[in-house]
Amino acid sequence: xxxxxxxxxxxxxxxxxxxxxxxxxxxxxxxxxxxxxxxxxxxxxxxxxxxxxxxxxxxxxxxxxxxxxxxxxxxxxxxxxxxxxxxxxxxxxxxxxxxxxxxxxxxxxxxxxxxxxxxxxxxxxxxxxxxxxxxxxxxxxxxxxxxxxxxxxxxxxxxxxxxx
Numbered sequence: 216x217x218x219x220x221x222x223x224x225x226x227x228x229x230x231x232x233x234x235x236x237x238x239x240x241x242x243x244x245x246x247x248x249x250x251x252x253x254x255x256x257x258x259x260x261x262x263x264x265x266x267x268x269x270x271x272x273x274x275x276x277x278x279x280x281x282x283x284x285x286x287x288x289x290x291x292x293x294x295x296x297x298x299x300x301x302x303x304x305x306x307x308x309x310x311x312x313x314x315x316x317x318x319x320x321x322x323x324x325x326x327x328x329x330x331x332x333x334x335x336x337x338x339x340x341x342x343x344x345x346x347x348x349x350x351x352x353x354x355x356x357x358x359x360x361x362x363x364x365x366x367x368x369x370x371x372x373x374x375x376x377x378x379x
Contacts, residue, residue: 217263220262220266221262224258224270228271228274229251231340232247232254232274232275232278233247233248234339235275235339236251236278236279238331238335239331239332239334239335239336240279240282240332241331242286246285246286247282249281249285250278250279250282251278253277253278254274254275254277254278254281255274258270258274269346269349271346272342272346272349272350275342276349276352279350322369325369326365326368329351330362330364331365332351333347333351334365334366334369336350336351337362338362344359
């Protein structure tokens with residue numbers, strides 16, 4: 216049962232964790248995947264204690280710590296990013312989707328690092344305020360204020376873009 220729970224947890228959280236690290240923390244894909252693998256190893260070791268608490272928040276916190284640690288020492292990070300090709304993008308739907316993603320990335324780039332982290336965790340990954348605070352190591356009030364400021368900034372940017 217222990218292994219089945221852990222496998223289910225891994226399958227449900229690996230891709231979203233890597234996605235958060237890539238978008239919210241802006242780390243390269245190979246670092247995000249390595250951080251996620253490391254975090255899952257730690258969760259596996261602590262699973263009996265964690266499974267009744269908040270394993271998802273713990274998982275994210277460990278992965279963020281690992282990614283930051285290894286980005287601070289680039290020589291410790293494996294090199295050789297795999298270049299992904301876009302493939303055959305001929306349909307207007309695919310092009311519109313690609314452009315929409317680029318616009319969202321451009322808008323998120325206008326936020327501070329902390330604002331981007333909070334938006335990714337709350338709005339895109341569904342964490343509640345207390346969990347987000349635990350992951351980032353800040354107070355719940357800081358999360359609420361940061362989220363309010365980030366959403367206000369995004370609204371302003373979207374309205375500005377719509378006026379042009």
